[in-house]
Amino acid sequence: MRLTRHFLTLGTRRLHYTRIGQGPAVCLLHASPCSAKVLQPVQEVFASHFTALAFDTPGFGLSDLLPQDPPEIEDFADGLAAALEALGVDQASTYGRHTGASIAVEFARRHPARCAMALTDGFPVFSAKAAEERLARYLLPLVPQWDGGHLLWLWYRYRDQHVFWPWHNQTLAFRADTDAPEAAFNHRGVVELLEAGDGYRIGYAAAFRHRGLAVLPELTVPVCFGNRPGDSQHRTMAAYPPEAWVQEMPRDPLAAAAAERAILLRHRPRGAVPPSPLATPIPGRSTTNYVDVGGRQVLVRVIGDLHAAPPLVIAPHVPGSSALYEDLLRALGIPAIAFDPPGHGESEAAGEQGPEAWAAALWGVCDALGVKAAHLLGHNAGATTVVAAAASRPDRALSVLLDAPIALPARLRAEWAPRWAPDVLPAWDGSHLLRMWHMRRDMGLWFPWWDRRLENARATEPMVEPARLQAEIREVAKNPESFAPAWHSALAWPLPERLAALPQRVAFLAAANDLFVQCLDLALSLRPEAKLHRSGDGPADKAAAIRAALAGIA
Template sequence: MAGQDRRSIRRGYAVCGDRLVHYRRAGEGPPVVLLHDSPRSSVLHLPLLREFSDEFSVYALDTPGYGQSDPLPADPAPAIDDFGDALAGAIGTLGLSGATVYAYHTSSKVALSCALRHTALIGHLVIDGISLPPEQVPEAFISAYMSPFDIDAEGAYIGRQWTKIRDLHRFFPWFRREVGARIPMDEPSLEAMHAYAMDLFMAGPNYSSAYAAAMRYRALEVLPHLETPTTFMARANDVLYGYLDTVERCLPPRATVQRLPADDAVWREQLRALFRQPVGRPGPVPAPVASDRKARRRYVGLDHGQVHLHESGGGAAAVLLLHDPPGSGLDVQDLAAALDGLRIVAPDLPGCAASDPLPAPAAADDFAHALLALMDAEGIHQFAILALGLSGPLALALVAAAGDRVTGLALDGMPVLDADSRGAIAGRYAPAILPARDGAHFLSTWHRLRDEQLQFPWFDGTQRAARRAEPDLDAWRLHHRLLATLMQPERYGDACRAALSCDPTDPAMRPAGPVLAFEVDGDPRYQGVAKWCRGLPQGRCEPRPVALSRTARILRDFFRSVA
């Protein structure tokens, strides 16, 4: 996503009980809520957010379990009414009662349930494509259609899911791969295919939850009881277009049907006209969700854009925990949890995962000033830093910028390299990621991230590059790093390049305060750090334990000693 788009489209979380609902928001004016189909996310509605933000306050929500929204409890499997109630909770939390709600495909049944169970909540419901089969969908069909999203340590799941994604756009049902099941439509563009795949991979095992619930929902039986003013619509090229005939046969008293041509311009014009219809609600909606600041995941607005962060723990001592780029703050949550008694702030570095990138080209000093602004925004004056991998040089730049605001610095996995080595690595460390129709960019990125655990630099297969630290090849952690990297394929390498442009031996980056550095004998990822650390005024080097609990104990003791 381009930087300009991310400045105009803001993201946030609504705190709904113990769940977080992620949303995107743009514009000012009467409120409009956009709901996506499955297995998509609010990313689907980026074009509509841009289209209608000139006139409306447009909110696009991630359904629970999709995008970045927390899932509903999985046992028992959630029904559509559970999703409808969750939607009502999100609308209420965001202060959007009385808004126009636009629902597309799967979400049409979620919105229908919400309107039936919370009759005064939605001002005007716009349903764009709804499936109304006369009989209950057989469980055998649902089971086949919702094939499980199972990952593995070898990466084979990537090809399996990518093939399914392609066939979802070629056959109905996707598993009936024959001429008679071919869908009369063009394949999506590479960009659209990548976005669809990202949404499915992000939903993971939850991808089928709302999907299956919608298939089981007997919408035809409850439709006549709908009291909310509703417009049922579909475009002529929509596979659900034919169900408008069914809608007309049981049309609720306050509902109308609109048949649209297969013309996106006409569709957008009609949506604008529908969104303009008065629904007896108040005027423009103010910026919502003060409770967002209490969320364990949240966005913080800075001059360059938004930074996404994870916060955990508590106590007076604050630690800024920087993940190894590429990746995200999610990568370090096990470590954060082990550092009990400390307030841990773990952002996605700018350009990584859900954090907006800095203006290009971004140097280490730019990252340092953004991170310092983040701590200012969080009201944290003094803090320690724990930097993993290549975030180490960025942490050194931050120490230089923050001065005595940083009480101590801990480093785990920062190599200290000469200029020639850093330059040679920088040129290859974060290669361009270009979407491929066969999904090869997913698999090649997965291997690149896995190789990081086994050799440094990751592209060097020689014996001298073999790492000595025990590799973390956990399939789910690798999966989450894959998604974090592919969320911004054009900018994921910014932090890596900025780090590799830094010389830790530069006197200007020499920390005067307490420094703890871990070392692993013979591991190229840790090369040079012991000698460098022992040359510092308050430097201390420790062998890195294999067990997380022992590592956390050393770190806790260090951070408490410098607090």
């Protein structure tokens, strides 16, 4: 069985979920501040007998916030009902952890005809005093800091959530009965906090405001309140009334998942789950979906009618993702595609990193979308993608636009490629996050970034605003194992030689403060016939320059 990822359009918002297995539906709902990724081991166990659907609850992962301000758990439950209706699922069981447990139970209460049963892994039970304290002290603002210090705060904030309960009461009385998380687990949690941003507090707060055990008399479908030793809610088992179905689960997560599956099998939902539909357009933004390229799911963003005219395909800078080009897509006003190369952003990992592999993915995306020919735009290291793509399929590449391409002479390629990227694999102390942050920050201050002599100081505005850096770090941190290989491949690749040999018409773009604007002179010298279109850094200015470049080479 293969786990697949999907987007669903619900009015003006987007919902992301994963799917695996066959049979009746069970909906998995994660704890705050995580995403569906944390539930994948459980999802795979359930998939032996069910179609296991794990949702990024609104405001977390890749799902949009709910429109209510503020939303309550009841709104999240109604949102789940709307999602199941859009998926054509008549009835489902619900399984939730912590915040997700509140949603699972509330769904059973509010939509009993749609719910075969609910099963919880740590249903939140708080006294009024504890809930008030959580709302006041637990949910601190997430504010980007210039020095990246908030990344370390997030690292230890998420770690201590598993060491103390609540995390801010760091005394022996509040020590958790569990191991500290491993570095990779903690890293995923930090990335998910960065995905939610300061809005992580919205869904979290709803759980603290929920009525908790007060909903029990109103439940009309079976609800099993499971609790595991080592979980923060295990100590609340004595608070349940005698008539409640309370079950202690094994401490081991996979053993608990097997026990939970056996309970779910007692009350199987009726009906099957239809194939997942594609997300439909939302006015004013790109449409996100996954397409299959070489047996791997690749995330694509599409705006406009791809068959009205040959579209523009944007190859993002790597390491990075298409999420950083969403505002540009909205501003373009022409049919366009952006994608996450395999192993970057939200696309599945590939075994190979490098321009040829990224170029193959580009044409694979076009094939999946029914695009026969396109204009190509590559930004920074994305220039290697489009030059490789244009060289491999000159019959399909109508023109090549290069936005501040990383064009280096052979000597600098040999010197810089091995040392450009530091090791950013998750470290026990979170220090890899600071390496990511300060590498990127110093890229805005020196060129090359590690040679911090005055003669290498950049003479342009440095582009080191904390919010900008946080957005970029969030995307590259999703795949730390691809970070160094992608940088090495992009810098070592002979872009100048390949660019000079391209048969297509070429145009250049650049913002004055682009991180690789210093490479323009070499690139321009290789294609003296190509016009340079300068622009500001904002998406509207960049979009105008792109339209002018396309008009000039049409």
